[in-house]
Amino acid sequence: MRRVFGTPIVDYLPALVLWLLTAGYLVTAYGYSVESRVMPALVAWSMLALLMLDLISRTQTRFGRALTRWLNPAAAQVEAASPDRDTARRQFAAVLWLAGLATALLLIGVLYAVPVYVAASLRLRGRRSYTVCLAAGAGMALLVWLLFAVLLQINLYPGLLFGGA
Amino acid sequence: MPDLQRRFLLASLGVSGAALMLRRPAFAATNFPDKNIAFVIPDGPGGGFDSYVRAITPAMEKALPHKVTVVPTNVPGAGGARAANEIFRARPDGAMIGIFNVPGIYIQQERGNAGFDLEKLTWIGRVGVDHYGLAVGENSRIKSVDDLKALAKQRPVKFTSTGPAGTAYNATLIAAHLLGIRAQLITGYKGSRDYVMGAVRGDSDAVITAIPTLRRMAAGKTLRILATFEEHGSVPGAADATALGQPELANITLQRLVAGPPGLTADIKAALAAAITKALADPQVVGWAKKADAGLAPEGPEQAIATLKGQIAFYNKWKPYLKAGQ
Amino acid sequence: MLHVWLSGIEGLLQLRELTFLALGMAIGLVFGAIPGLGGSTALALLMPLTYGLEPFTALALSGGVMGAVPMGGSITAILLNAPGTAPNAATCIDGYPLAQQGKAGLAIGAAASANSLGGIIGTISVLAVLPVAKELVLLFGPPEFFLLAILGLVVVATTSRGKMLRGLVTGGFGLMVAFIGYDNVSGDVRFTYGVEYLWDGVRLVPALIGLFAVAEMINLMVKGGAVARDAGTVKITRTMSGVIETFRHPGTVLRGSLVGTVVGAIPGVGGVVASFLSYSLTVQASKDPDSFGKGNIEGVIAPEAAINAKDCSALIPTLAFGIPGGAEMAVFLGILVLHGLQPGPLMLIQNQTEIYGLVWALTASCILASCIGLLLIRPLAMVTLIESEVLAPIVICIALVGSFAIDGQIGNVVVTAVFGILGYLMLRFDYPRLTVVVALVLGGTAERSFHQAMMMNNGSWSIFVDRWVSALLLAVIVILLGSPALRILTRRVRKRPIAVEEPQT
Numbered sequence: 004m005r006r007v008f009g010t011p012i013v014d015y016l017p018a019l020v021l022w023l024l025t026a027g028y029l030v031t032a033y034g035y036s037v038e039s040r041v042m043p044a045l046v047a048w049s050m051l052a053l054l055m056l057d058l059i060s061r062t063q064t065r066f067g068r069a070l071t072r073w074l075n076p077a078a079a080q081v082e083a084a085s086p087d088r089d090t091a092r093r094q095f096a097a098v099l100w101l102a103g104l105a106t107a108l109l110l111i112g113v114l115y116a117v118p119v120y121v122a123a124s125l126r127l128r129g130r131r132s133y134t135v136c137l138a139a140g141a142g143m144a145l146l147v148w149l150l151f152a153v154l155l156q157i158n159l160y161p162g163l164l165f166g167g168a
Numbered sequence: 169m170p171d172l173q174r175r176f177l178l179a180s181l182g183v184s185g186a187a188l189m190l191r192r193p194a195f196a197a198t199n200f201p202d203k204n205i206a207f208v209i210p211d212g213p214g215g216g217f218d219s220y221v222r223a224i225t226p227a228m229e230k231a232l233p234h235k236v237t238v239v240p241t242n243v244p245g246a247g248g249a250r251a252a253n254e255i256f257r258a259r260p261d262g263a264m265i266g267i268f269n270v271p272g273i274y275i276q277q278e279r280g281n282a283g284f285d286l287e288k289l290t291w292i293g294r295v296g297v298d299h300y301g302l303a304v305g306e307n308s309r310i311k312s313v314d315d316l317k318a319l320a321k322q323r324p325v326k327f328t329s330t331g332p333a334g335t336a337y338n339a340t341l342i343a344a345h346l347l348g349i350r351a352q353l354i355t356g357y358k359g360s361r362d363y364v365m366g367a368v369r370g371d372s373d374a375v376i377t378a379i380p381t382l383r384r385m386a387a388g389k390t391l392r393i394l395a396t397f398e399e400h401g402s403v404p405g406a407a408d409a410t411a412l413g414q415p416e417l418a419n420i421t422l423q424r425l426v427a428g429p430p431g432l433t434a435d436i437k438a439a440l441a442a443a444i445t446k447a448l449a450d451p452q453v454v455g456w457a458k459k460a461d462a463g464l465a466p467e468g469p470e471q472a473i474a475t476l477k478g479q480i481a482f483y484n485k486w487k488p489y490l491k492a493g494q
Numbered sequence: 495m496l497h498v499w500l501s502g503i504e505g506l507l508q509l510r511e512l513t514f515l516a517l518g519m520a521i522g523l524v525f526g527a528i529p530g531l532g533g534s535t536a537l538a539l540l541m542p543l544t545y546g547l548e549p550f551t552a553l554a555l556s557g558g559v560m561g562a563v564p565m566g567g568s569i570t571a572i573l574l575n576a577p578g579t580a581p582n583a584a585t586c587i588d589g590y591p592l593a594q595q596g597k598a599g600l601a602i603g604a605a606a607s608a609n610s611l612g613g614i615i616g617t618i619s620v621l622a623v624l625p626v627a628k629e630l631v632l633l634f635g636p637p638e639f640f641l642l643a644i645l646g647l648v649v650v651a652t653t654s655r656g657k658m659l660r661g662l663v664t665g666g667f668g669l670m671v672a673f674i675g676y677d678n679v680s681g682d683v684r685f686t687y688g689v690e691y692l693w694d695g696v697r698l699v700p701a702l703i704g705l706f707a708v709a710e711m712i713n714l715m716v717k718g719g720a721v722a723r724d725a726g727t728v729k730i731t732r733t734m735s736g737v738i739e740t741f742r743h744p745g746t747v748l749r750g751s752l753v754g755t756v757v758g759a760i761p762g763v764g765g766v767v768a769s770f771l772s773y774s775l776t777v778q779a780s781k782d783p784d785s786f787g788k789g790n791i792e793g794v795i796a797p798e799a800a801i802n803a804k805d806c807s808a809l810i811p812t813l814a815f816g817i818p819g820g821a822e823m824a825v826f827l828g829i830l831v832l833h834g835l836q837p838g839p840l841m842l843i844q845n846q847t848e849i850y851g852l853v854w855a856l857t858a859s860c861i862l863a864s865c866i867g868l869l870l871i872r873p874l875a876m877v878t879l880i881e882s883e884v885l886a887p888i889v890i891c892i893a894l895v896g897s898f899a900i901d902g903q904i905g906n907v908v909v910t911a912v913f914g915i916l917g918y919l920m921l922r923f924d925y926p927r928l929t930v931v932v933a934l935v936l937g938g939t940a941e942r943s944f945h946q947a948m949m950m951n952n953g954s955w956s957i958f959v960d961r962w963v964s965a966l967l968l969a970v971i972v973i974l975l976g977s978p979a980l981r982i983l984t985r986r987v988r989k990r991p992i993a994v995e996e997p998q999t
Contacts, residue, residue, distance in 0.1 A: 017923045021667065028670055031685060039680035042941040043673045050666040057663055074659035090716065094922075097715040098915055100887075101708065104894060105911035109904060113895055121887050128715075129883030143891060150528075151899050155539060156239055160904045212901065213538035214818065214828030222541060222832060242538070244901055246693045247676070281690065326950070332681030354949040356636075356679035356942040361817050362761075368815070369635045371950050384816075388839025390628075459834030 009063025018061070022054040100124065112162030113151075118144040200262050200436050201234055206241045208255055208266030210248035210273070216360075216462075217267050218242065220295055220424060223456045227447035233439065247333055249276045249284070256284035260431035265292060265440060270423040271479045272335040278487075279333065290432035291425060291476060292440045294467035295448065298378040298422040300339050301396040301406065302347075305370055306389055313395050313407055316349055316374060324352035326373045328366035331355050336363060339420045340376045342486050343397060346414045367391065378422055379403070380461045419482045425472050441469050499621065502850025506858070511554040511851075514547070518558020519859045523866060525559075526566025529703045529896045532579040533563040533822035541829055549833040553848055556826055557855025561613065562863035563822070564801045568605040569867060572794070573598055573721065573877045574889055576707030580699055581765035581801045583931055584773045586706050588786060588793025596722045598875040601794050603736020606864035608747060608798035611740060613860035615751035616758075616803030617853055620810065623759075624849070627810045628839060631817075634760055636946035637957050641967035642760065643940035646767050648974055649774045650932045660925045668933025671696050672941075679945045691905035698766070698934055700897040704910035705927050707893045709917025714882040721885070722878040737868070739791050746776050746792045750799030758804025761811040761819045765804050766935045770928065772800035802860050806853060813837050813849060890914075 005012050029047040032040045060070035107116035122140030125131045131139075151157050207225055209218050218240070225238040232238075243251040243266075251266055252273055258264040268286075277286055304310045310319065319325055327344065329336045337353060344351035354372055357363035360381060367375030368390045375391070383403065385391040393406045397417035401408030409417040426444060428437070447453060448466045457464045467475060505511065518540070525536035536559045544552040567578030572589035585605065592601040623630065634642075651661055674685040675695030686692035714721065740747055750772040757768040776796035777786045786793050808819040816837040818824035830837055835845060842849070867874075877885070897910040920927050951957035958964045 014923070017919060017925070018663070021663070025670070028685065031687075035682050035684060036680055038945065039677050039682040039684060042944070043670065043684065046666055046669045046673075050663070050670065053659065053663050053666060057659055060659060070659070075657055093716045094712075094918075097712045098918075100715070101712060101890060101911055101914055104890060105907055108894060108898070108907050113898065117891055117895065121891060124887035125884065128887075129881070131884075143888065147891075147895055151895065155535065155899065156241075157899050157902055158241075160898060160902075212821065212824060213534070213541065214824035214826065218828055219831045222828070226545065240542075242901070245903060246690060249690075249693075250903075281688075331676065331678035333676065352949070354946055355681075356946045356949075358678060361815070365815055365817050366635070366946075369632050371635055371946070384836055384838050384840075390815075390839055456832070456834065460831050460836065 007062075008067070010061050014061055015058060018054050018057045022051065022058070025050045025054065100128075108160065108162075110162050110164050112165055113159040114144060114148060115162065117147050199234070200439055201232055201236045203263055204237045204239055205262065206239050206264045208251050208264060209240055209242050210244065210251035210266065210269065211242065212244040213242050217269065217424065219460065220462060221267055223453055223460075223462075224295065224444070224447045227450035227453050228443050230450070231443040231446035247276050248273045249279075249282055252276070252282070252284045252286075255427065255429055256289065258429040260290070260429045260433070260436075262428065262432060262436040262440060265426060265428040267295065268425050268427060269335065270425050270476055271338070271483045272422070274480055274483055275333060275335065275338065286476065286480075288430040289427040290430060290437055291427045291469055291472040292437055293426050293444050293469055294465060294472045294475060295424045295426060295444065296463045297424065297465045298380060298463060299396065299398045299418065300343065300376055300420050300422075301379045301382045301393055301403070302343065302374060302376050303367070303382050303385070303391040303393045304374045305368060306392055307370075308373070308392065310373065310394070313347060313412060316394070317347070319373065320348075320350040324350045326352050326354055326371075328357055328363040328372040328375055329353045329355055330357055330359065330363055335422060336360060336377060338483070338486070338490055341490055343376050343417060343420055345489065346417055347412065364391075380463065383461060419478075421479070423475055423479060425476060427472075437469060498846045499850050501847045502852075503854050505550050505847060505851045506554060506854050511551055511855075514551050514555040515558040515855055515859060516862070518555040518560075518855075519562040519862050519866075522559035522562030522859065523566040523863050526563035527570045527578045528566075529570065529576050529578055529699075529707055529893050531896060531899065532567070532699075533560055534820075534825045535899070536563065537822060537825040537829060541825070541832065544829060544832065547833075549835055550848055550851055552829060552833050553852040554855045556829055557852050558859040560805055560822065560826070561802075561856040561859025564798070564805065565606065565609050565860070565863040565867045567801075568609065568794075568798055569602060569870075569874055571706075572601045572605060573874060574707060574885075575710035576889060576893060577702055579765070580702050580935075581769040581797070581804070583702050583706055583766070584769035584797035584928075585794055585801075587773065587928065588788070588790050590710065590721075591787070591789035592791070592794065593721055593875075593878050595789055596878070597789070598722070598878050599871050600736040600739070600791065602867060602871050602874065603734065604739045604791050604794050605736075605798045606867045607737040607740035608750070608795040609802045609867075610861045610864045611747050612751045612754060612799030613802035613806065613857050615748070615799070616755050616806040617857045619751070619755040619803070620806040620853060621850075623807075623810065624842070627814045627842065631759070631761075631811050631814055633963050635961075636943040636950060637961055637964040638967060639760075639939055640943035640947055641958065641964055641971065642757075642767075643936040643943065645967060645971050645974070646771055646932055646936050647940070648971055649771055649778075650929050657924070657926050661929045664920065664925045664927065665929035665933045668930040669937040671701075671930075672934050672937025679942055691903060695938070696909055696934070697900070697906060699900055700906040700909040701913045701934060702931060703893050703897050704913030704915075705917035705920075705930065708890055708910060708914025709921060709927075711882075711886040711890050711893075712914060712918040713921055715886045718882055720879050720881055736791075740795050743792055743795055745779075746795050747799045749775060749779070750796040751803040754800030754803030755807045757800075758819065759807040759810045761817045765801060765808070765820060766931065768800045768804040769797035770932050772796045773928075805860070806856055809849075809853070809856075813841055814839065 025047050032043045032047060056070060059067050060075055104120045107120060118140035121143045122136040125139055126136040152159050207221050209221050211217050221240045225240055228238045243254055248269055255264060255266040274286060310316055316325055327340050329340045340353060357366055360377055364375055364377050364381055366372060379396055382391060382393050386393050393403050395407040395412060396403050397409050397420050399410055399418050409415050445466050448464050521536050525531040537556060540555060563579060567582035568585050570576045570578045571582040571585040572593050575586045575590040577583040577586055589601045651665055674692055676683050676693050683693060753772040754768045757771060773796050776792055777783050808823055811817040811819055812823045812827060816827060818827050827837060894907050894910055897906040898904060900906055917927060947957050958968055
């Protein structure tokens with residue numbers, strides 16, 4: 004893991020990404036009328052400054068460590084552990100599963116995505132037997148259908164592929 | 169891939185496939201109604217339109233030729249545009265109709281990006297209409313519209329209202345212009361109850377909103393009604409449009425019109441129109457309307473289209489003035 | 495006065511009213527627990543059922559629902575870090591760590607009693623205030639809303655002790671997200687980049703569900719195991735000690751209830767602010783602020799007391815002026831209108847029996863729901879023992895579907911998923927989530943109220959000092975901002991031989 008100013012690069016990423024997003028936000032804000040851009044611009048400029056401080060506070064330089072002591076003392080210890088390969092893989096997998104469910108809900112709709120997700124998750128991650136997985140999937144679909152479609156009379160989203168909006 | 173996994177995948181695909189087959193085919197129009205009808209409300213539960221629909225649907229069910237449930241369905245979002253889009257794109261089989269705020273929904277359509285066209289919808293009828301009125305706070309020194317005009321000569325008169333995409337904003341600007349009052353709108357309030365409260369509190373000099381709301385506030389001694397924008401005033405002590413010499417004020421309204429998707433056949437439209445008219449005459453609905461001070465003003469399909477076109481024309485006439493600002 | 499109170503109770507003590515009260519309570523408990531549903535959905539569902547009922551019975555039913563929802567919400571907040579309703583998000587902060595330490599029973603017990611006490615104190619306050627409710631509500635206008643929003647933001651920023659810089663960053667982020675959508679003041683549509691769903695902005699509840707429930711499930715999936723870190727330490731028997739805990743912190747309960755009553759009565763600011771403010775103030779007042787966020791029982795008691803107190807006081811603007819304080823109140827208003835009860839100044843005069851009956855129904859339901867919560871603690875605490883491979887998919891499923899169900903918009907699912915990932919990143923990179931929530935809630939109000947105040951006063955800032963309530967709020971903000979500096983100065987002056995503070999983990 005490359006280190007810049009004594010800290011692994013990955014620890015700078017959130018502040019860096021947020022800084023770039025805020026800059027984009029600021030540019031967009033200046034495209035609006037004066038009245039509607041006052042507050043967003045004010046907040047965005049402050050954010051840019053705060054994020055610079057955050058980035059500096061994460062470095063191991065003298066100034067950086069002083070900043071941490073004054074403004075963020077609780078952070079001093081958390082920096083220590085760098086993520087190992089295995090944790091990174093598990094994080095990626097967890098995020099992928101979530102994205103998968105969201106995509107499935109969007110594409111094939113609630114009533115199909117729920118059982119497929121639950122069954123697949125229990126099988127591939129939980130290593131439960133096929134019967135248990137299928138039963139759990141069906142059970143969840145039934146629960147969702149009863150609670151939302153029948154009781155609450157909400158139209159369960161049919162999915163983009165099946166004509167949803 | 170291993171045998172078990174393949175069987176598992178096939179099983180899931182099979183189940184999904186079977187489920188797909190079970191989608192119901194469309195029914196012939198002559199059996200109408202043969203399935204539940206969704207009555208779409210462009211707002212969340214608890215609002216004005218919501219109350220109307222929920223009061224009417226039981227009576228509608230009684231009035232329809234076959235026994236089905238009319239389900240009040242809330243589709244809030246985008247100032248009513250979301251509901252309008254759903255209805256515009258629904259299948260023309262009478263299973264979905266909706267109530268619309270005219271001219272509010274027209275203002276949304278004009279926003280661009282809308283995705284629906286009001287004049288293409290199948291208009292079924294009208295449920296109610298609200299006229300607007302002008303009021304000031306209970307403790308205000310202003311006693312009449314003339315006082316307001318005098319104030320306007322010194323400085324712009326402040327009115328509370330919703331944002332520029334709202335009906336209230338447009339109603340207030342048009343009315344102020346017709347009355348010859350220089351107006352400054354304090355926008356940003358989130359709904360009609362909110363901006364009327366603002367006037368009660370004294371955020372502004374005066375407020376323009378629907379008459380039932382004004383009546384309620386006046387009964388509670390929080391507002392004083394100075395004028396009602398009707399041809400013949402319904403509030404004693406308050407000037408009406410005729411007395412103010414501006415009959416055009418009576419065109420500033422909030423219409424509650426009902427429509428279905430484009431392409432609805434004539435017999436389905438007739439059946440729905442008849443059911444709504446009968447429902448509005450139902451004694452329970454009439455009783456509710458009296459207690460809730462909700463105006464019932466039924467119209468048939470042709471009249472509803474005329475009303476719609478009239479409101480659109482009125483709004484279009486004022487559009488250049490509204491766009492220019494205050 | 496007393497005789498009206500009594501007539502309210504009398505009306506309630508009929509078999510039919512009590513039955514509907516109990517029914518409402520049961521439904522409220524379940525709906526409060528499922529993220530994304532909550533009181534507004536329950537009431538909307540019951541609205542058609544109330545058609546044939548007498549107004550008083552409909553009120554008993556509604557009161558039953560509204561009183562029980564918070565307890566349902568606390569249970570999932572504590573067990574799964576999944577706030578059942580938005581205000582319960584504050585309960586998650588210390589409630590969930592307690593569950594992780596195997597003390598779910600303790601936490602739920604404390605939540606139950608805090609709920610009841612908060613509800614009772616809220617009721618008493620409301621009954622005392624109802625006669626002058628009209629005047630009180632009218633005191634708060636745009637300048638006051640703006641300063642209240644600032645106050646909320648300042649309180650939360652200054653209490654993320656030890657993480658102030660990161661807290662300000664996440665708060666700023668929350669504000670930036672809050673500005674997305676149609677701006678009611680100027681009519682501009684901002685930062686939607688053409689996405690129609692964002693016209694109404696980023697909804698709070700889907701974002702909350704993602705930030706807390708989904709993020710925590712991702713965390714569980716990465717770490718493995720169950721919610722309770724050590725299965726052996728799950729002590730169900732500490733329920734009663736949890737209940738008693740609340741009585742051992744009377745100051746916290748009182749503070750929470752008062753904050754809840756006052757803040758809850760202000761329309762639009764409402765429940766989330768009440769619970770987070772109560773939490774933050776408790777942290778500030780505590781002798782050991784760094785223990786919060788790690789399982790300090792006061793961190794459960796404070797928001798819970800506030801939430802139930804606010805339920806009663808949120809009725810004030812709703813009944814007095816027909817101004818709903820939030821989604822739940824808006825639906826409740828609809829029920830009132832359906833039954834011919836017109837909220838407004840007249841209602842306070844003409845329908846006093848109904849109003850007091852409703853208030854008692856709320857209180858009774860709140861206490862009943864707490865008792866039921868206590869009875870169910872054993873099976874509920876078992877949830878903390880379920881393996882993550884089983885628990886996580888189920889919770890994530892319900893969270894995403896519940897998020898969709900709020901108003902049937904599939905876009906909510908995307909919001910929840912995105913905020914879930916963001917919430918996990920905040921966990922991983924040590925950014926506090928509390929400030930995001932408060933900023934999301936208050937950002938819109940702050941901006942809108944500021945512009946309105948300027949429009950009211952023709953652009954002059956004097957409006958903030960001309961009105962006495964604003965001036966008072968301004969003074970409070972200045973004191974809060976100045977107090978940490980003051981504390982540092984007085985410590986230096988005393989010159990005690992304290993060694994350099996060890997950084998806390």
